[in-house]
Amino acid sequence: MERFIFLTFDGLSRGAVYAAFALALVLIWRAARVVNFAQGAMAVVTAYAAYMVSDAVGSYLVGFLVALVGGLLLGALVERGLMRFVGHANPLNDVIVALGLVLLLTAVVGIIFGGEFRAANQPFDTSAIEVGGVPLMSRYDLFIWGTVATIVVLLALLFTRTAVGLRMRAAAFAPEVSRLLGVNVGRMLTLGWALAAVVGAVAGVLILPTELGLHPHAMDIVFASSFAAAIVGGLDSPVGAVVGGIIVGLILSYVSGYLGAALTPVAVLAVLLAVLLLRPGGIFSGVRARTV
Amino acid sequence: MSTTKVRPARSPISRFVTPRPTGPRRGSTLLRHLLWVAVGAVAVYFVSYGIDPFRNYQLATVAAYLCVTAGLTMLTGLNGQLSLGHGALMACGAYTVALAQNEFSDRGVLGAWALPVSLALGVLVAALAGALIGVCAARLRGPYLAGVTLAVALVVPAFTTRFAGLFNADQGLSVYVDPAPAALGPYFPPERWQAWIAIGAAMLSLLIVANLVHSRYGRAFKAVRDDEVAAKLAGIHVARTQVLAFVVSAGCAGLGGGVLAVISQSVSPSVFGLTLSLNLLLAIVLGGLGSLFGAAWGALLLVLLPYLTTQVTRGLELSPGLANKLEGNLPLAIFGLTLIIVMLVAPGGIQDAFRALGRTVRRRF
Numbered sequence: 001m002e003r004f005i006f007l008t009f010d011g012l013s014r015g016a017v018y019a020a021f022a023l024a025l026v027l028i029w030r031a032a033r034v035v036n037f038a039q040g041a042m043a044v045v046t047a048y049a050a051y052m053v054s055d056a057v058g059s060y061l062v063g064f065l066v067a068l069v070g071g072l073l074l075g076a077l078v079e080r081g082l083m084r085f086v087g088h089a090n091p092l093n094d095v096i097v098a099l100g101l102v103l104l105l106t107a108v109v110g111i112i113f114g115g116e117f118r119a120a121n122q123p124f125d126t127s128a129i130e131v132g133g134v135p136l137m138s139r140y141d142l143f144i145w146g147t148v149a150t151i152v153v154l155l156a157l158l159f160t161r162t163a164v165g166l167r168m169r170a171a172a173f174a175p176e177v178s179r180l181l182g183v184n185v186g187r188m189l190t191l192g193w194a195l196a197a198v199v200g201a202v203a204g205v206l207i208l209p210t211e212l213g214l215h216p217h218a219m220d221i222v223f224a225s226s227f228a229a230a231i232v233g234g235l236d237s238p239v240g241a242v243v244g245g246i247i248v249g250l251i252l253s254y255v256s257g258y259l260g261a262a263l264t265p266v267a268v269l270a271v272l273l274a275v276l277l278l279r280p281g282g283i284f285s286g287v288r289a290r291t292v
Numbered sequence: 293m294s295t296t297k298v299r300p301a302r303s304p305i306s307r308f309v310t311p312r313p314t315g316p317r318r319g320s321t322l323l324r325h326l327l328w329v330a331v332g333a334v335a336v337y338f339v340s341y342g343i344d345p346f347r348n349y350q351l352a353t354v355a356a357y358l359c360v361t362a363g364l365t366m367l368t369g370l371n372g373q374l375s376l377g378h379g380a381l382m383a384c385g386a387y388t389v390a391l392a393q394n395e396f397s398d399r400g401v402l403g404a405w406a407l408p409v410s411l412a413l414g415v416l417v418a419a420l421a422g423a424l425i426g427v428c429a430a431r432l433r434g435p436y437l438a439g440v441t442l443a444v445a446l447v448v449p450a451f452t453t454r455f456a457g458l459f460n461a462d463q464g465l466s467v468y469v470d471p472a473p474a475a476l477g478p479y480f481p482p483e484r485w486q487a488w489i490a491i492g493a494a495m496l497s498l499l500i501v502a503n504l505v506h507s508r509y510g511r512a513f514k515a516v517r518d519d520e521v522a523a524k525l526a527g528i529h530v531a532r533t534q535v536l537a538f539v540v541s542a543g544c545a546g547l548g549g550g551v552l553a554v555i556s557q558s559v560s561p562s563v564f565g566l567t568l569s570l571n572l573l574l575a576i577v578l579g580g581l582g583s584l585f586g587a588a589w590g591a592l593l594l595v596l597l598p599y600l601t602t603q604v605t606r607g608l609e610l611s612p613g614l615a616n617k618l619e620g621n622l623p624l625a626i627f628g629l630t631l632i633i634v635m636l637v638a639p640g641g642i643q644d645a646f647r648a649l650g651r652t653v654r655r656r657f
Contacts, residue, residue, distance in 0.1 A: 095434070096577055096635055106624070112617075115620070224443045266454075272443050
C-alpha cells in the first residue's frame with residue numbers, strides 16, 4: 001500500500017510534466033494543425049542551455065529564466081525561419097521537416113556537449129516529505145506541481161481574458177476572416193509557437209532531474225509519452241491535455257514501479273494504440289460529423 | 293424545331309485523364325524487371341572483383357539499406373503512410389536471423405541452405421510484426437500514424453532489456469555466419485561473399501517491389517494515397533490495401549535488417565534506434581519519395597556521407613575529444629539540415645532533379 005501511494009504521487013508529478021508538454025503540443029496543433037515532432041529536441045536544447053548557465057552562475061533561477069527566454073526565441077525562430085515556408089501540398093511535409101529538425105538539433109547538441117549523460121541538479125534536497133510515516137513526495141515534486149499549475153492558469157487567463165488571446169484563437173479558428181478584421185495572423189502563429197516552445201522548455205527543465213539527466217536523446221521517450229497524453233485528451237483540447245498528462249503519468253509510474261522501468265516505452269505504445277483504436281478523438285471528443 | 297447539331301460536349305473528366313503517351317509497353321513487366329536484375333547482378337559481379345574488401349563491405353551495407361528503402365519508399369511515397377518504425381522492423385529481422393543462425397551453429401546444422409532459411413525467418417517475423425502495426429496503421433492518418441510508429445521505434449531497447457536472457461540487453465548478440473563456400477577457392481575474401489549475399493537480397497526486394505508497384509496493387513496504393521473516398525468508390529478496399537503495403541514494406545525491412553546482421557556479424561539495440569528510422573526517412577525523401585531509383589540514391593548516401601565526413605574530420609587534425617564528438621554527430625547534423633533543405637527547396641529529391649535535367653536536355657537537342 002505504501003508503495004502504491006508513493007507510486008501515485010510519483011505518477012502525479014510525472015503526469016504534471018507530461019501535461020505541460022502535451023499542452024505545448026496542443027497549442028501548436030490548435031494554432032497551425034501541425035504536430036510539432038521537434039518539441040522534444042527543442043526542449044533538449046533549452047534544457048542544456050539552462051543547466052549549463054545555472055552551473056556556471058550557481059543559481060537555479062537564472063538557469064530557469066534562460067530556459068524561458070531560450071524557449072521563446074527558439075519557438076519564434078523555428079516558426080519564422082522554417083515552418084512558415086513548408087509547403088502544405090502533402091500533409092506529411094510538416095512532420096518530415098520537424099523530424100529533420102530533430103536530427104539537426106540533437107546532433108548539434110551532441111557535437112557541443114558530447115553523447116554522455118550529464119547531471120541535472122535539483123534545486124531542492126531530494127528527501128521525501130513524510131506524512132504519518134509514509135514518504136509521499138519531495139519538495140521538488142511540489143515545485144513541479146506549482147510550476148505546472150502556474151503555467152496552466154496563466155495560459156487559461158491569456159486565452160480567455162486578454163485581447164491577444166482572443167486574437168490568437170480567432171487566427172487559429174478562421175484565418176481569412178480574422179485577417180480581414182485586422183488580425184496579423186502570421187504574428188499570432190509565431191506567438192503561438194513561441195508560447196508552446198516556452199511551455200515545452202519548462203517541462204524539459206522540470207523532468208530531466210527526475211530521469212537520468214541531460215542527454216541529446218533524453219526527451220525522446222518524454223515526447224512519446226506526452227504525445228500519448230495529448231492523444232488521450234484529444235489533440236484539440238487543452239483541458240484534455242492536462243487530464244491526459246496526469247492519466248499517462250500515473251499509468252507509466254505504475255508500470256515502471258510494478259513491472260520494471262524498461263517496459264515504459266511498451267506501455268506508452270499500448271496506451272497510444274488503445275486510445276487511437278477505441279476512441280480516436282480522445283476521451284473528451286464529442287460526436288463529430290464526417291466530412292467528405 | 294431546331295436542326296442544329298449539338299456537338300457532344302467534351303467530358304469534364306477528360307481534363308484529368310492524360311492520354312496514353314505511346315501505347316502500351318511491349319512485353320511482360322516481370323520479364324523486363326528480371327532483365328534489369330540480371331544486368332545489375334552481372335555488373336555487381338564484376339564490380340565486386342574490382343574493389344578491395346572494405347569497399348565490398350560498404351557495397352554490402354548499401355545493398356542492405358536498399359532492401360529497406362525500397363520497401364519504405366513504396367509505403368510512404370506511393371501509399372502515403374509515414375512510418376518511423378522501420379528501424380524496429382529491421383531489428384525484428386536482424387534479431388531473428390541472429391537467433392536462427394546461432395541456433396543452427398549450436399546444433400551443428402550446417403549447409404548452404406541455413407542462411408537463406410534464417411533470412412526467410414527474419415522476413416517472416418518482420419512481416420508479422422508489420423501486419424500487426426499495419427492493421428492499426430490502417431485506421432490512423434498523418435501525424436497520428438507518425439506518432440504511433442515513433443513509439444514503435446522506441447520499444448526496441450525495452451524488449452531487449454526485458455528479455456535479456458534471449459536478446460542479451462544492450463550488448464546484443466554476435467551472429468554466426470558460415471564462411472564463403474569452398475568452391476570459390478581458399479583465398480576468397482569474406483567481404484566479397486557478404487556483398488554477394490546483400491546484393492542478392494537487394495535485387496530480390498527491388499524485383500518484388502518494382503513488380504508490385506507496376507501491378508494493379510500499385511495503382512491501388514496510389515489511388516488510396518491520393519483520395520481515399522474516390523478509391524473506395526472505385527471499389528478498392530482501402531484498409532486491406534494499406535495493410536498489404538505495410539506488410540510488404542515490413543518484410544523488406546526485415547530482409548534488410550537480417551542482411552545487416554549478417555554483414556556486421558552482430559546485432560545490438562543501439563543500432564536500431566530512432567536515429568536509424570529517421571535516417572531511413574531521410575534517405576527516401578532525399579532520393580525522391582516513391583521512386584525506386586531514389587531509394588537507391590538514398591541507400592548510397594546513408595553509407596557514403598558518414599564515411600566522407602569521417603575522412604574529412606580525420607584530415608583536419610582535430611583534438612581527440614572533438615573528433616570523437618564529431619564522429620557520429622556531424623553526419624546526422626548534415627542529414628538533418630539536408631532533409632530540411634530538400635523538403636523546402638526540392639521536395640522531389642534527387643531523382644526528380646535528374647528527371648527535370650533529362651527533360652531539359654531532350655528539349656534542347
